Amino acid sequence: MRREEMTYLEAIRDGLRHALRDDPRVVVFGEDVGRFGGAFKLTAGLQEEFGEERVFDTPVSESAILGGAVGMGLCGLLPVAELQFVDFGMTAFHQILANAGTTYYRTANPVPITVRAPCGGGFGGGPFHSEDLEALFSHVPGVKVVYPAFPSDARGLIYSAIFDPNPVIFLENKYLYRRVKQLLSEQFEPEDLGAARVCRDGDDAVVITYGAMVHEALQAADELTAEQGYDVMVLDLRTLKPYDRDAVLAAAAATNRVMVVHEAWRTCGYGAEIVAFVAEQVFHLLDAPPVRVTAPDVPIPFAPSLEAAYRPSVGKIKRELLNLIEY
Amino acid sequence: MRREEMTYLEAIRDGLRHALRDDPRVVVFGEDVGRFGGAFKLTAGLQEEFGEERVFDTPVSESAILGGAVGMGLCGLLPVAELQFVDFGMTAFHQILANAGTTYYRTANPVPITVRAPCGGGFGGGPFHSEDLEALFSHVPGVKVVYPAFPSDARGLIYSAIFDPNPVIFLENKYLYRRVKQLLSEQFEPEDLGAARVCRDGDDAVVITYGAMVHEALQAADELTAEQGYDVMVLDLRTLKPYDRDAVLAAAAATNRVMVVHEAWRTCGYGAEIVAFVAEQVFHLLDAPPVRVTAPDVPIPFAPSLEAAYRPSVGKIKRELLNLIEY
Amino acid sequence: MLLARRTEERLIRLYHQGRIFGGVYAGIGQEAIGAATTLNSRPEDLFSPLIRDMTVHIGRGETVLNIFRQYLGRATGPTGGRDGNVHYGNLSLGVLTMVSHLGAMLPVIVGAVIARRRRGSESIGFAYFGDGASSTGDFHEALNFASVMDVPVVFVLENNQYAYSTPVSRQYRCRNLADRAVGYGMEGYRVDGNDAVGLYLFVQRLSRKIRHEARPVLLECETMRMRGHGEHDDFSYVPKSLLRKFSRRDPIVRAVKTLVEAGVISEEDFSALDGECRQEVDRAYRRALAEPEPDPATLEEGVYAPRGNDLS
Amino acid sequence: MLLARRTEERLIRLYHQGRIFGGVYAGIGQEAIGAATTLNSRPEDLFSPLIRDMTVHIGRGETVLNIFRQYLGRATGPTGGRDGNVHYGNLSLGVLTMVSHLGAMLPVIVGAVIARRRRGSESIGFAYFGDGASSTGDFHEALNFASVMDVPVVFVLENNQYAYSTPVSRQYRCRNLADRAVGYGMEGYRVDGNDAVGLYLFVQRLSRKIRHEARPVLLECETMRMRGHGEHDDFSYVPKSLLRKFSRRDPIVRAVKTLVEAGVISEEDFSALDGECRQEVDRAYRRALAEPEPDPATLEEGVYAPRGNDLS
């Protein structure tokens, strides 16, 4: 079997390409996604390959994009809408909360849409191009939320998201776009939504995380093993809503020490959900208080010196892991 | 000292009236708030008393209302914007997240605005007139979130919100508007933002809650005392962001058993934050796993039979409290 | 029109008798608009009615029985009691189910028409909304989007003089809302929304044209909300003179007069029809009343569509 | 204009040398617009510039030093390094600090002008935005709101032919965006945005009028984005012929020509001025470079304003 090396970004493009090839109902649209290939060039080449009917630009109108996707999904297409940055989706959050989230429950008509949204910081994007808003989307009934960390997952999950009969918010991490590479089989395999994955084994503690922080957690774990001999499990959630309860509980049970790491704000962040769930369900199995490592409740700062302090780092994760393990 | 009985709704109106009287910079606006007095008649009489320059109607334009408030706040007014229902604020969430939340951090120019938003269900409002979205607002850096349960608090807190130099999201519970009454002193007293209050003492467990659920929790606690002799503390958070950490920790320490109750959706709901905080901070003081009693992750149903099952009830709270106490 | 009128009249009575949970929002006085548009539609066309558009539902074939089921929150109704009153539709009749957020359905129907046409039908859309909704950002994004994408939707603006308590003088400052069309590069018309026959003829030409040209159009229908915003509202803020003026222009009375004068129907035909409508309303209400409320045990079912659900 | 041009040229050079973190978004070719409007303003007026409006900042008195501080993320800059590049302002100069969300500043400046006028000043507002931003719901809500509330704001639409890679033909279908004005009951004009002198005279009359009448107005300025969306963008999607056409209409060259022909300045004056500008840019850059970055220990400070903060 031939294998190609792909970045996270290329893998998502490849997933889109497979979906576009496999089903004529799939359409890809958003601001600048056509000939230009999108702000990150993620959709580069798709319009050329599939034509302007399948891959097209829209005006700067997030509510028209998201509401339009709902209408397309209701009437026979499988739309994939791109938000240029997740931040700008907040101008039309009601389309997610009201139209996308409630329509199937109220009418039994499925809304099979996918919303792709680049997230996260670490590149000097400042307060309005670096947000991680998974907690907001995950609070909405009726939508699914996916946030991959690896090219192979990204490719398989975008494909499954497109063919899922529900609205899926597909969060992509900009920091990973060109930084993470993997050898992927040429033969394409979809990846089921909903399953977490242990991407590093260990029994001294577990870091439950997703997106860019999976990589920071893995590095922190490796360094801890090298430096202190501790073995830390890393659980990549991959799907944030509905999340893999069994995997979370199994990881907690196997390690008795739980840390959640994310790049988003702390208060009412996604980590609160996981920590609360673990505390409720397997309280008696925990040997130490669960820990959240997150960004502080601060608008995302621009200057490198500030952003470095803002974003959870390998060093910070290691320190907190040591505290947790040696509690 | 003379005292008048006021409903929750009248108390908020009285707080607005005091603010309008005390400072000419205060303006009150939104859809239908003027001569009509608002969808709930909460602002009834204010335009008559203070004139159309101070209390005025706007077009159906939530982003203009919220963004306009930010501009007014930056340039010398103390605006109080009404959302007719909190649900509709989601059409302009970016004005809260971007303009209201980040401007002081970035520019050192305060944004002293207040956004009033009727929340909550229990009256057949269906999926788009019953939402409780405090978790979304509480995730936003730079804004404060208030959610009173009693007329006296509502009156004092709206006044303090208006004079606070930060954006304050003032959540009002529609179910309480005309159901809850209190004797209030004629002499007006502001209520500090940020402090929780123990509104029932007890040492067998604590229910941490806010808004309409304070009343359900109080009744559940009273019934448990009568029926089983247990004494349950009820802590009313009153301000949800930033919340009163000391009061939460003190309550957990005093009871060793913690329940959070809210009417909003469970996943990534506000309760997750409180449970996570307690688990992190005072894990060793807990004698039982903390518990969340919330609505399920379901669009808010219309039919009375469904809504009754959707909303946390006194009976449900009691049952869960018994489980918690007898764990 | 008549069936819708009789249905709403009954709903209003039931509301004031305390027999309807939630609220009742009537389109009395505005019936010509839904009637004239649906009568000009084809099976493949799409509709996004809002709160005053019972004639759209009925015009597309929704039953009065289903409407009572909906208002009574019955398990058997179009939303199974999960949503209430005006929030229903029927995709097999081409009718989308509204959300409350004003303007928010406008991009949805634009997307829906795009989808139907990409799938090979000659569908056009009819999107209904009020003067208040015309102030929302979604109105703007949807009209511009439809224009740029060449999507044939008739944006039916029911200008009924009020948005809740707010008169049009505080909602906009252009002369007519139809003046907004030029800003989207589409045609805009302001017509008498209470003249069913005239409107029917107008929409006939219009719908042919846009089906052919695949272009959107803005159709402002001048009308009047003859009741409160909802039945809880005494609408004392509406000048009596305005109500009087429009009650002389009642769309049903006018349509009957025109049709009788033209010899199309007789007064007796009308009375007979009216009797049938009243009977149908009675029967439907009684039947719906006897049907079950949703089972609370089903509360958490059907939040997500299962895999394998037919997506076509 | 000249100072802004020289500043941006330097920023562009620095960006391509890898010395600017984040991005650089240039307004080269569009300088006439900010210049002509700020020159017609009074101290109490308000401005909401976006990404191509360096001439608004400079026209209101912002220093080049502060601009370099901002781009270099210095603790001493207008946002103290908390926000980057074009996201700065100075309320004491009447300049609001933008957020990125297109259209989102438009309601803010409307509210700001309302506030200033309620507090007794004769302030008017100048709101800048692009052809892309004109498709956002916020554009619509803000223009309608300003009109209904009688708020004197000049909505300065800088139609520079592109929104990122999207040409105006895929952004709107009206003939001119100024055609949208009638839909808000305000006046709308389309003018040559590259003719600084003509624009100055036009805005002079316009700003007097709206200050007096307290009405908003839509002013579409035809111009061209002469660089990529940002400096990371090679703008190969822009036809060279379009760039050539507009480079013959460079606002600085044209203004100098007009002023020289009119005898207001000489070629030598211009050269001397240019030299001064270049020197100022050099000095400012070097000084800003030497200043400190923000201290990470301050990260969590200043999220909330303290009580007692002067609210006036």
Ligand SMILES: Cc1ncc(C[n+]2csc(CCOP(=O)(O)OP(=O)(O)O)c2C)c(N)n1
């Ligand atoms: C975005 C949004 N804001 C506010 C509301 C509350 N609301 C419901 S109906 C209404 C007035 C609607 O007026 P109009 O659009 O003219 O329709 P009409 O009721 O006159 O038919 C308002 C403000 C809403 N539903 N959606």
Ligand SMILES: Cc1ncc(C[n+]2csc(CCOP(=O)(O)OP(=O)(O)O)c2C)c(N)n1
């Ligand atoms: C609401 C929103 N959606 C998308 C973006 C991403 N974005 C940034 S600039 C831009 C194009 C802006 O074009 P235009 O308004 O014409 O201004 P110009 O850059 O041409 O000056 C886009 C789409 C944004 N900033 N805000």
Ligand SMILES: [Mg+2]
């Ligand atoms: Mg109306």
Ligand SMILES: [Mg+2]
């Ligand atoms: Mg542009």
